[in-house]
Amino acid sequence: MAHPNPIPDRLKTARTKAGLTQRELGIRIGMEPSSASGRMNHYEKGRHIPDIDTLKRMADELGVPINYFFCETETTAELARLIANMTEEEQAELITNLKKNQS
Template identity: 35%
Template sequence: DARQLRGLSQKGLGIAAGIDEFVASTRINRYEKGVHEANIVTAGRLAQALDVPLAYFYADDDNLAKMILTFSTLPVAQQNALLASLENK
């Protein structure tokens, strides 16, 4: 997942996203396990801390999440070329 790819602990991510350090680890753990869902503001802060698009958190499955993450790292010219290729199929 994005947090592990960035080498962040749950607490580290929570703190980077502005969550109080005393509850950061627990809150991130609950988000990751699906016990709680972050509101849009918190999700935006998490996305910013992880340098991923907000849409990454709302993907229906792991493959779509990977596609969103990979697509977002491409230069704009490659994104446009890929979109054009997909639209022509």
């Protein structure tokens, strides 16, 4: 069952897609090797929620925008990831096209 808070599920999905273990991700964002796996497990299980600085380091390491972690569905999470990889010009064009389609 999905958590009411989307962060645990988004974190696990992004980490898995990146091909990293919980320990590897924890170490890469600056956690002590002895506690990295346990701390990451707590985040993915929803027992603890990372602070914003930790979440930002995770996002940077996993190549996703920080708002990815707050998306409630896989579809909106994927959209957030795709939009973040666009240039500002491409984003502006997308916004223009979306606004045209709402009229």
